[in-house]
């Protein structure tokens with residue numbers, strides 16, 4: 001079972017990915033983690049990737065594909081894997097198709113406006129790290145330590161909206177790509193964690 005999962009920032013994709021991997025006993029492969037691990041381990045590919053990153057350049061697709069190919073040939077991928085954060089472009093999807101077969105592309109469909117509301121309502125305590133929402137802390141005071149709650153720059157409405165817009169623009173072609181191949185499974189991502197998980201399992205049957 002070779003899977004891809006797509007979902008906007010704040011969609012709960014990470015939570016769902018962890019549940020899928022636990023249920024099906026397959027590894028969660030994030031290309032970001034894979035890059036960091038290869039760089040930390042000082043592999044040949046890791047060294048090449050680091051040279052691009054140190055120069056402020058993007059790591060070329062061929063290099064990421066080579067890293068992925070190595071990764072999915074490992075024993076723990078015998079039953080399959082869940083790819084997260086890759087592919088991001090049609091060219092990458094084509095290249096991925098050249099090294100493996102994808103069985104299902106899961107797409108967590110979310111209401112971007114509601115997602116933006118949720119993300120922009122996040123409040124954090126800079127003193128102790130406590131995280132809550134504006135609704136749950138209307139007085140703006142940290143329940144854990146009594147300090148003032150703040151909105152992180154990353155959670156500001158304009159920043160959140162921009163991030164979601166970029167995500168949608170980048171992902172739309174991929175959704176089409178996997179839909180045209182008959183591999184796309186749209187999952188309503190606005191339900192509870194448990195309901196989303198159930199919908200995913202039903203789609204994987």
Ligand SMILES: [Zn+2]
Nearest residue numbers: 125128142145
């Ligand atoms: Zn606090």
